[in-house]
Amino acid sequence: MKYIIALVGLLVVFGLTYIASSDKRKIRYRPLAVMVVVQAALAFILLNTDIGELLVTGFAEAFGSLLKYAGEGISFVFGGIANEGAAPFFINVLLPIVFISALIGILQYIKVLPFIIKYIGIILSKVNGMGKLESYNAVASAILGQSEVFISVKKQIGLLPKHRLYTLCASAMSTVSMSIVGAYMQMLNPKYVVTALVLNLFGGFIIASIINPYKIEKEDDLLEVQEEEKQSFFEMLGEYIMDGFKVAITVAAMLIGFVALIAMVNGIFTWVFGISFQALLGYVFAPFAFVMGIPWSEAVQAGSIMATKLVSNEFVAMLDLTKQTGLSERTIGIVSVFLVSFANFSSIGIISGAVKGLHEKQGNVVARFGLKLLYGATLVSVLSATIAGLFL
Template sequence: MQYLISIIGLIVVLGLALLASNNRKNIKYKPIAVMVVIQLILSYVLLNTKFGLVLIKGIAGVFEKLLEYAGEGIGFVFGGIANEGTMPFFINVLLPIVFISVLIGIFQYFKILPFIMKGIGLLLSKINGMGKLESYNAVASAMVGQSEVFITVKKQLGQLPPHRLYTLCASAMSTVSMSIVGAYMTMIEPKYVVTAIVINLFGGFIITSIINPYTVDDREDILEIQEEEKQSFFEMLGEYILDGFKVAIIVGAMLIGFVSLMAAINNVFDLAFGITFQEILGYLFAPFAFIMGVPLAEVVQAGGIMATKLVTNEFVAMMDLAKVAPEMSPRTLGIISVFLVSFANFSSIGIIAGAVKGLNEKQGNAVARFGLKLLYGATLVSVLSAIIVSFVL
């Protein structure tokens, strides 16, 4: 029965993408089918095989070690600020982003990261039937972040037509940057974080291939990566340290605002209607939770967490998930965890539009105009990834 529900869910998600398509005649179904099969294979390997277990343990071990190193610096600055046996969320989860950001900067400085991103991007373009630029951008988004990725392609940015710009932005919203992967792993199981990152990459191509299909002429598909202005090694370190700290502060500020606002709205709704706002959202999103393979008894609770992620951000939703995790079945926990690992939320529209506008005002305005369609597609990517995982859990 669960496989039947997952198949229906897959058909529904692809159908919802088809409804929003701007050129149904141009959709290439063969690469889409191939990528769905790749998603299923990768999910099975990562979650159900010894090789996958070893691989994920290895990746989790690396991030665990990196968080230990980050803890040395954090302990030096903030040691003694927490009570015995406790650690504030900001210190334990967000501040390690600073150290991860430094490592990304070092790999960028020595040209290791651009080489990897370009190589994987070129390989993916053979599978997805899309342009080299789009494939590179998807990989780069997952490594350097949804704002920073546009700097690497700023030479092409002003020349891109709206349909190609949409694909680049959709990739940035559907993935998560490596700088905060460690933070996610402290909140949900690492195996779901790794699996989501991998299959979201293909999910982004699948959904955009349906919503926004087009063919790229080889003459228009020149992949010219913009290198950052030459800096000394220590200038680069200083810049990435500050960038990482800004990300931690911004996420912390957003959490304070969103968690406080959600608590206030919930209280108002509870007093007025005898039901919280999140519970109402849970009922609205319950059908999506059901087609994702969540057992019927848990769909309302799961739907509430999904909705929280959409209207606030993934950190708030992960915190809510952690509170109810002991009450949830392992299957539901896995499906919802995968759904949460992406930047698909309303605030991302402003972040991406602002990043593009800072480089090219005209293109930034174009991104703002199709912002809701961008969020629609990115949310379908998250739902698709959750459904794919439901087949193997």
């Protein structure tokens, strides 16, 4: 039965994507079919094989070790603030981002990351049938972050036509940055986080290839990566540490605001209508949860969490998921995969602002297709969760 529901789910995703396509005649179906098969194969390997378990375990242990090292610095500064045995979210989940950001800076400085990103991107371009720039951007987004990635291609931003700019922005919204993955792993099972990271990489290309199809001529398929301004090692390190701290503070501020606002709106809706706002959204998103493979008895509860991610951010939704009781492991797995992306309303402002900071005209272009960007990125999450559900 789950395979029939998954097939319906895929048809729904592709149907909704096809409706929004800017040029249906240009859709190339062969690369799409290849990428869907690759997604399914990777999901099977990561969720149902010993090799996948070994990869996930290794990834999780590596991040676990990094988080322990991060804890040494955090304990030095904040030790004694927390009560014995307590686990304040900001200290234990967000502040390790500072250390991970510093490591990313070091790997950038010694040219390890640029090499990995560039050549994985070139290999990906052979599979997805898209340009080297688009493939590079997708990999770079998953490592550097949804706003930082545009700095590395800033020389080409002003030269890109609207359709290629859309694909770059869609990749940035469909993935998550490596600096924040450790925080996710403290709230979700690492297996689902890793699976989502991999599936979203291909899912972003699949959805963008339908919503925004085009073919790049060889003479236009150029990749010119902007080298970072030469800094001393400690200048670079200080900059990345501060960037990581800004991310942690920004996420904390958004959590304070969104959690408080949702609590207030829930209170108003409960008082006026006898049902909370999140519960109401749960009914709206329940059909999508069902076609993703979630049992109907849990679809409203899962739909509420999915909606929370869309209207606020993934952290608020992940916190909600950790508080839920009575959900099956299958449902938790599918919802977890759905949550691991930057597809929410606030990301429209973040991405358009990042592009506008580099090229004002192109930033305005991004702002105009912001809702279409969010629509596509949300479908990427639904697609990844549906395929993951086949193997849970």
